[in-house]
Amino acid sequence: MTRESLHQYFHIGTLQWMSYPGMAAVDAVRKIAADDYFDAVEISPVSEAEREEVKKLLEQSHLAVSYGAHFAQLQAGWNPNSLAEEERQYAQQQLLRCIDEAAWLGAGTMSFLAGKWEPGKQKEHLRQLVKTTVELCRYAEQRKMNIELEVFDYDVDKCVFIGPASLAAEFATAVRTDCQNFGLIVDLSHIPLTHESMEHVVHVLRPYITHFHIGNAVLDRESPAYGDQHPRFGYPAGRNDETELAAFLRILRAEGFMDKRRLLPLSFEVKPRVEESPDIIICNCKRTLNAAWRRLVGNDLEAL
Structure with missing residues (x-):
């Protein structure tokens, strides 16, 4: 391993909508596809006007493509675990439409997140979320696609149902009973927000993890980047940097x-602040990951 590239172990990628917020999808995808550091890209729902061009760029790129419904879901408030059955079915229908778009764009996976929940009704919400996810998985299987749910915070910022690692594992076990084309996304930047350790989260969720995100988080309430804002590595009071990424x-x-x-996706989920340059923040991410890998390799050499 001492002389090998991290790209031999993971598909290194980035999230189009996070790396280039506010930029037209076609322009963001063009930038990412032209950067041979990346093996993968995660895209969000694309406007009708851009869809054909984005599809052409992705076909040319030879990138592994994933599709994240997160941005649209959070904006619209789709709740796949709502106890109001009509609301749950509406969220399910919208996510089924996302699968259609993802398949048309050539994505191998479609990911989403859990919705809001009411304390004291965990079992009911779990049952509703499993119901939705199984339907998504069965629909995706017809298109030879996988479904993934990203683990978020439950009491800091997004405050969604999944949630702590133990509950995520219980949920994934229930879905996998019926559907093998399902997995979890673990995001390094969300781990501080769930008040858990990296070791605990990865170990507990290991059988179900199919995808990783890496990024930073701030838990200082006085910071403008507090919560699930995905600031750059090196941001003041940030919880993740080179040392944590190497760990x-x-x-x-x-x-x-x-x-x-079996190369899983390992994608940057880092968002430039309004005053920051997206291109420089992308380079910040690559430098940090490269340095973390060198540190891991260096420790291997010292152990010889």
Whole structure:
């Protein structure tokens, strides 16, 4: 491993809507596709006017493509675990439409997040979320696609149902009983927000993880980047930087995720602040990941 590239173990990617917020999807995808550091890209719902051009760029790129419904879901408030059955069915229908768009664009996966929940009704919300997810998985299977749910915070910012690692594992176990084309996305930037350790989250969710995001988080309430804002690595009071990212990679290796036979996506989920340059923040991400990998490799050499 000492002389190998991290790209031999993961598809390194970035989230189009996060890396280039406010930019037309076609322009953002063009930038990412022209950067050979990236093996993968995650795209959000695309406007009708841009759809054909985005599809052409993705076909040319030879990138592994994932589709995230998060941005649209959060904006519209779709709740796939609502106890109001009509509201749950509406969210399910919108997510089914996202699967259609994802398949047309050539994505291999469609990801989403859980909705809001009411304390004291965990079992009921879990049952509703499983119901929705199983329907999404069955629909996606017809298109040879996978479905993924990203683990978010439950009491800091997004405040959604999934949630702590133990509950995420219970949920994933229930879905996998019926559907094998399902997995979880673990995001390094969300782990501080769930008040858990990297070791705990990765170990508990290991059987279900199919995708990783990496980024930073701030828990200082006085900071403008407090919560689930995904600031750059090196941001004041940030919880994740080169040291933490190297530790995360070490945990992924220990848990068996560095497997050349099965390269999972490892994508930057980092958002430039209004006053920051998106292109520079992308380079910040790449430098930080490269430095973390060198640190891990350097420790291996020192152990020889």
